[in-house]
Amino acid sequence: xxxxxxxxxxxxxxxxxxxxxxxxxxxxxxxxxxxxxxxxxxxxxxxxxxxxxxxxxxxxxxxxxxxxxxxxxxxxxxxxxxxxxxxxxxxxxxxxxxxxxxxxxxxxxxxxxxxx
Amino acid sequence: xxxxxxxxxxxxxxxxxxxxxxxxxxxxxxxxxxxxxxxxxxxxxxxxxxxxxxxxxxxxxxxxxxxxxxxxxxxxxxxxxxxxxxxxxxxxxxxxxxxxxxxxxxxxxxxxxx
Numbered sequence: 163x164x165x166x167x168x169x170x171x172x173x174x175x176x177x178x179x180x181x182x183x184x185x186x187x188x189x190x191x192x193x194x195x196x197x198x199x200x201x202x203x204x205x206x207x208x209x210x211x212x213x214x215x216x217x218x219x220x221x222x223x224x225x226x227x228x229x230x231x232x233x234x235x236x237x238x239x240x241x242x243x244x245x246x247x248x249x250x251x252x253x254x255x256x257x258x259x260x261x262x263x264x265x266x267x268x269x270x271x272x273x274x275x276x277x278x
Numbered sequence: 279x280x281x282x283x284x285x286x287x288x289x290x291x292x293x294x295x296x297x298x299x300x301x302x303x304x305x306x307x308x309x310x311x312x313x314x315x316x317x318x319x320x321x322x323x324x325x326x327x328x329x330x331x332x333x334x335x336x337x338x339x340x341x342x343x344x345x346x347x348x349x350x351x352x353x354x355x356x357x358x359x360x361x362x363x364x365x366x367x368x369x370x371x372x373x374x375x376x377x378x379x380x381x382x383x384x385x386x387x388x389x390x391x392x
Binding site: 253271273 | 324378
């Protein structure tokens with residue numbers, strides 16, 4: 163399809179395990195964002211990638227969270243030593259960058275992460 | 279920092295009723311404003327946007343006007359349908375913020391009954 167693709171759609175894992183979440187943005191979109199949607203916290207920004215620039219990691223909640231974007235396309239969000247408070251829906255979005263500003267963001271369906 | 283405040287939900291209406299969901303914001307400079315909608319079991323979809331003061335965004339019968347003097351971006355629809363039942367999020371992106379990250383309101387759950 164032509165939209166943002168995320169996998170897996172659901173992930174259940176035990177506390178303390180590492181997880182990797184994948185995002186495949188819309189082709190040609192240079193900007194990629196990760197957000198987290200959780201009860202009580204709403205939608206929170208996590209990290210932003212733009213082309214080959216250094217990512218903006220200012221929203222990552224702890225050093226257990228990291229993300230990379232290879233080849234300017236697919237991105238992976240990794241959570242190490244998962245905790246129960248990491249349970250949430252992780253959303254990826256992408257957008258074009260035109261004229262020095264970003265266009266509206268298009269979201270994937272998210273990965274629902276449950277930590278037992 | 280930037281923030282968005284939405285009216286508390288949930289909101290329950292009968293079909294063909296008038297809808298208003300209030301949204302106010304705090305931001306430096308001149309942010310862009312958005313309404314996103316999340317239908318049950320689906321991801322976030324852009325509903326409408328406005329990028330400068332007095333702009334009116336519209337889509338699918340929904341409208342919102344960027345009011346800088348009241349720092350508001352209230353969502354309205356004249357006649358709601360059952361299919362409009364969803365969670366609605368007001369959001370802003372600040373031009374001064376790296377990457378135009380979105381700051382979201384808490385979301386408002388709308389249920390429309392036949």
